Amino acid sequence: MYTRFFMSLTLISVCSILVLAVVIFYWFRHISIDNIDKANQNVLLNTETVFMNYKEIVQNYTMDFYANPNINALMMSGDTSWSDQLYSALSQIRGALVVNQYLENAYIFGLNEPVAMFENMPLSPESKQELFNRVRDSRIVESPFLWEATLNNGLSKTLLTIFYNDRAFADSEYNGAVAITVNLSKLQNNLFSQSGAEVTRYAVLDQNARVLMHNTLSDSHFDPQMLDRIVSASAHTGSFVWKESGEPRLITYVYSTADKLWFLSETSYKDSIRNISNARNLMIGLCLALILAASLSARMISRSIYKPIGRLFGNIVHLSGNEEALRNGTDVDTANLELEAIASTLQQLKRESNDSALIRWLLTPRSAGSSEAPMASIGATGGVYCVCVLAVHPQAPLMGCSDTVEELTAFIRAVFAEIATVQAYSPHKGSGVLILSEQQEGNFTDYASYRSKWEAIAAFRPVSGACCSFGISGFSHDLNLLKDQYDQAADSLQHVKFHEQLNIVFSDDTIHLNSSPIPDSALEPLLQAVKQPDQTANIPQSAERLLAVCCSYQAEMATLALSRLAVELSRTAEFKAAIQHSGFLDNYQQIWQLQSYGQLRAWLEECCGSAHERMRSMLAVETRSLAAEAIGYIREHYSDPKLSLNSLADKLAISPAYLSRLITDAVGSSFPDFVNLLRLEQAQLLLVSGLDMDIREIAEEVGYNSSTYFTTQFKKRYGATPSKWRMNHILHKED
Numbered sequence: 056m057y058t059r060f061f062m063s064l065t066l067i068s069v070c071s072i073l074v075l076a077v078v079i080f081y082w083f084r085h086i087s088i089d090n091i092d093k094a095n096q097n098v099l100l101n102t103e104t105v106f107m108n109y110k111e112i113v114q115n116y117t118m119d120f121y122a123n124p125n126i127n128a129l130m131m132s133g134d135t136s137w138s139d140q141l142y143s144a145l146s147q148i149r150g151a152l153v154v155n156q157y158l159e160n161a162y163i164f165g166l167n168e169p170v171a172m173f174e175n176m177p178l179s180p181e182s183k184q185e186l187f188n189r190v191r192d193s194r195i196v197e198s199p200f201l202w203e204a205t206l207n208n209g210l211s212k213t214l215l216t217i218f219y220n221d222r223a224f225a226d227s228e229y230n231g232a233v234a235i236t237v238n239l240s241k242l243q244n245n246l247f248s249q250s251g252a253e254v255t256r257y258a259v260l261d262q263n264a265r266v267l268m269h270n271t272l273s274d275s276h277f278d279p280q281m282l283d284r285i286v287s288a289s290a291h292t293g294s295f296v297w298k299e300s301g302e303p304r305l306i307t308y309v310y311s312t313a314d315k316l317w318f319l320s321e322t323s324y325k326d327s328i329r330n331i332s333n334a335r336n337l338m339i340g341l342c343l344a345l346i347l348a349a350s351l352s353a354r355m356i357s358r359s360i361y362k363p364i365g366r367l368f369g370n371i372v373h374l375s376g377n378e379e380a381l382r383n384g385t386d387v388d389t390a391n392l393e394l395e396a397i398a399s400t401l402q403q404l405k406r407e408s409n410d411s412a413l414i415r416w417l418l419t420p421r422s423a424g425s426s427e428a429p430m431a432s433i434g435a436t437g438g439v440y441c442v443c444v445l446a447v448h449p450q451a452p453l454m455g456c457s458d459t460v461e462e463l464t465a466f467i468r469a470v471f472a473e474i475a476t477v478q479a480y481s482p483h484k485g486s487g488v489l490i491l492s493e494q495q496e497g498n499f500t501d502y503a504s505y506r507s508k509w510e511a512i513a514a515f516r517p518v519s520g521a522c523c524s525f526g527i528s529g530f531s532h533d534l535n536l537l538k539d540q541y542d543q544a545a546d547s548l549q550h551v552k553f554h555e556q557l558n559i560v561f562s563d564d565t566i567h568l569n570s571s572p573i574p575d576s577a578l579e580p581l582l583q584a585v586k587q588p589d590q591t592a593n594i595p596q597s598a599e600r601l602l603a604v605c606c607s608y609q610a611e612m613a614t615l616a617l618s619r620l621a622v623e624l625s626r627t628a629e630f631k632a633a634i635q636h637s638g639f640l641d642n643y644q645q646i647w648q649l650q651s652y653g654q655l656r657a658w659l660e661e662c663c664g665s666a667h668e669r670m671r672s673m674l675a676v677e678t679r680s681l682a683a684e685a686i687g688y689i690r691e692h693y694s695d696p697k698l699s700l701n702s703l704a705d706k707l708a709i710s711p712a713y714l715s716r717l718i719t720d721a722v723g724s725s726f727p728d729f730v731n732l733l734r735l736e737q738a739q740l741l742l743v744s745g746l747d748m749d750i751r752e753i754a755e756e757v758g759y760n761s762s763t764y765f766t767t768q769f770k771k772r773y774g775a776t777p778s779k780w781r782m783n784h785i786l787h788k789e790d
Contacts, residue, residue, distance in 0.1 A: 068349035076342045092294045095307035099318040102257065103311050106246055108767070110199060110217065110314070113158065113235050115763060116151050117198075117219035120233045123147070126163060130231025133165045149173055151235075157242040159214070164190055164232040176238065177207040190218045190232045194225060199314075201261060204236075213267060215239055243268035260317040262286055267316070277321070281306060285317055296324055438493030439530040442537070443467070444544040447485040448522040448651045456485030459517045464489065466515055470508050474498035488541065499530060506561070513559035524551040524650065525559040549610035549647070552655045553602055569608045572744055573616035577604045578623070585624060585667045594663045598656060615744050617659065618642040622736070624666040626690065639740055640784070681707060682721040685714060686729075693733040694758040700726045734758050735772055738765070742781040750777050 120126055125144040129135065152158045152173055160178065163171040164187050178186070182204045189202070199217040206212055220232035239259075247257050247270035256277075258269040264282040278300045291310040296303050303324035310317050447459045464479045464487060471477060475491040475498060482488060499505050513525055526548030528540040543562040550560040550568075581597040584590045601620075605613035621642040649655045685703060692698050703726075704711040718726050734757040741753045748756070754765035769777050 065350050069346050072342055072345045072349060076338050080338050092307060095294065095320050096292055096309055099307065099309040099320060102246060103309060103318050107313070109242065109245065113217045113237060114198065114219070117217055117233045117235055120148055121219045121221065126233065127231070129170055130163060130165050133170045135171060145171065157238055157245060158235055159238040160236040162186065162234045164234065166229070166231060176212070179205045179207055181205065186216065186234065190220060190234050191229050193220070194222050195219065213239060239267050243270070255320050255322040257320050260286060260319065262315055285319060438496040439499055439532055440490055440492035441530055442528040442540040442544045443489040443491065444526045444541070444548045445487045445489070446524050446548060446650045448524070449485065449519065456521070457481070459519045459521050460485065460487045462517050463487070463523060467512055470512055509559060522651065523558060524548060526551070527559065527561045529562050546610060552649055552652055553605045553613055555652050565609070570612060572612055573604065573608055577601060578616060578620050581620065581663065582623060585663050586670065591667060594667065595660060598659045598663065602656060614643060614646050617646050619740060621662050624662050639736065681709065682717040685718060686721060689730060690733060693730050694756065696758050696760050698730060698758070731768055735769055738769065738777065742777055743784055753777065
């Protein structure tokens with residue numbers, strides 16, 4: 056019995072170990088290959104991005120040269136007479152070719168022929184004429200393009216030409232152009248790493264499987280069959296093992312749809328799976344050790360067969376079950392948070408769907424022949440109409456908002472029964488949109504009586520006891536302006552949240568409100584109340600005064616000021632808050648969605664209280680910190696273009712290396728990244744609040760010497776250029 060039990064237990068242990076080892080090995084193999092593939096694709100995508108950046112730099116050169124008035128005059132007239140202005144402009148072109156070694160030739164094309172050129176690699180007259188014809192007949196979107204040019208020495212050369220001719224459409228008039236040719240053989244030195252330890256070959260192909268650029272490791276030619284397989288692939292990204300030419304090679308490729316080029320990498324397959332081979336050898340050694348350990352354990356267990364089996368199994372259940380539950384406790388909390396986030400997302404999608412339905416309802420044609428009979432009466436008498444947007448603020452979450460909206464709608468119909476027709480729509484639970492049109496022309500002539508009716512409605516208390524707020528638009532005869540009238544009423548409703556005792560706002564009363572930004576001096580008392588430990592009791596009073604100041608400004612300006620205040624509170628209270636991506640725009644959207652004075656004041660006091668508590672905790676740990684002093688100085692002087700790590704280190708009397716480490720530990724990013732972040736956040740604020748400032752002015756305001764570098768950094772962080780980000784914000788606000 057002992058032998059049989061021992062053999063059975065040993066066999067079960069060995070089989071379990073082998074099965075587990077095989078599963079783990081294949082799982083690791085799958086993960087490793089997938090990670091290698093992703094790493095290679097990321098390298099290629101980064102190479103593609105670098106190539107696009109070089110292309111964008113050259114495109115910007117062509118646009119700047121084209122916009123130069125002296126060069127433009129040269130294109131239009133063809134007069135190359137010497138002048139200081141023309142010499143300065145042409146010197147800029149020559150300087151660009153000298154600074155950027157990969158730029159070979161620059162051409163200024165007139166209306167009928169090339170008028171000026173700089174050639175490091177002279178082209179034949181036929182190629183120059185071919186280039187002129189192609190640029191003249193092309194649109195801007197066709198830049199850049201690859202073509203085969205013939206040099207003066209008769210050799211053929213593949214060149215990348217980037218041009219600008221101001222022809223946006225096929226029928227646009229041609230008024231000259233600027234073109235720059237790129238030597239791909241020189242560009243590849245900038246595009247690819249030249250490390251001697253590099254074992255991977257990289258290349259860029261065109262759609263005809265020609266190698267345009269490659270790194271210096273590419274001494275031998277790529278297999279033409281392998282290149283043909285890549286350019287004929289249907290997928291834009293992929294990888295495969297090529298075994299047709301001796302040693303197996305791992306090929307990874309990425310297709311750029313914008314440039315119509317293929318980026319590929321080629322490395323030894325053995326080098327790619329070296330980690331997998333090492334893992335296999337390690338797994339075999341572990342399996343042998345585990346099998347030996349299992350045999351010894353089986354022998355010991357067999358000798359202890361008379362011990363209570365139940366106790367052993369009970370210990371196993373106890374050890375496996377309870378520890379697993381404890382170990383996964385935080386995962387359950389994380390899953391719960393994820394479910395709440397999904398629920399919030401679904402709620403937002405529902406709100407957006409309702410908003411879309413409201414927009415369709417407002418934009419539906421309402422003429423006499425409309426198929427929507429109930430709405431055909433609006434404007435039928437030739438009179439005016441107005442729009443009311445109402446919102447219900449229940450005292451309890453479960454209170455029936457829909458019943459309250461219906462009750463208010465019925466009361467409004469009763470008040471205006473003799474003079475107006477009321478059409479109602481409820482886009483959300485707890486909100487409503489009403490259109491009131493005159494039953495007879497002139498019913499709304501008595502404006503005082505009209506306002507008194509609305510004031511009586513505002514004083515009405517629903518059965519549910521919920522508070523209500525109203526935004527009223529002005530009068531209009533034109534049904535095509537119905538959407539504009541709704542926007543007036545909705546904007547008027549936004550003013551209610553800034554008034555403690557007012558629950559109805561007429562758009563006529565908001566016209567004369569201050570439309571300039573709220574000065575920082577108005578925010579300073581509340582900031583000081585948060586910063587000073589002995590002024591905690593003044594926070595509610597300071598918040599009340601700030602909201603009173605907001606009442607005299609346009610709602611958008613007040614919302615911008617409070618968003619700016621929330622970001623400043625976050626920065627003041629916790630250094631790491633400044634590197635979060637949410638920041639200003641999230642605060643703006645949150646404030647815009649608040650509907651009542653109580654909600655807005657509670658939110659503001661919560662922000663101030665939270666910031667005050669964090670500051671008090673920080674001050675209790677360390678009263679003075681070099682990191683805090685350095686970061687405070689950076690926050691005050693980030694807009695200074697001369698700000699540098701060395702100058703700040705000299706000011707604090709410490710070494711630059713030590714200062715860099717302090718800043719990295721405090722904010723989680725390096726000194727240049729932190730300064731760049733502060734500048735981009737301030738630029739983001741100026742893009743929203745300073746609509747009269749152009750991109751160049753904003754770049755200089757926040758500390759950038761180059762608007763091009765500013766645009767590159769902004770797009771890298773936020774995924775869009777400053778101009779496009781500003782336009783997206785304006786469109787988002789209108790929606």
